[in-house]
Amino acid sequence: MDTRLPVLAEQLLLIERELRLQGWWADEPPSAEALASQEPFCVDSLAFEEWLQWIFLPRMKSIVEQGGPLPGVSGIRPMAEVVYREHPLQAKALLKLLDDFDRLIKGAI
DSSP states (O other): OOTTHHHHHHHHHHHHHHHHHTTOOOSSOOOHHHHTOOSGGGTTTSOHHHHIIIIIHHHHHHHHHHTOOOOSOOOHHHHHHHHTTTOHHHHHHHHHHHHHHHHHHHTOO
């Protein structure tokens, strides 16, 4: 078992918590068509926080729960910086959490 899995599980919970604290958590999922986008981060059909909630978090939670292989790289923080460049102070905690996630995947933490 990858020793990062418990730490990653906690990191995913922290990301979810921050999305909720910021009011960026939705009660209703996007349409099936929006979720089926083939574009990176579903940029053509979802807001970034929707992608985090409905695609990223469920996929990563599934990998962690099943003890599956982790991705070799992660670059979520740079995408988030682009998305939140207009309000970096509001997104500061989320950016930090996503950076920590990226670093965990790279094995740098």
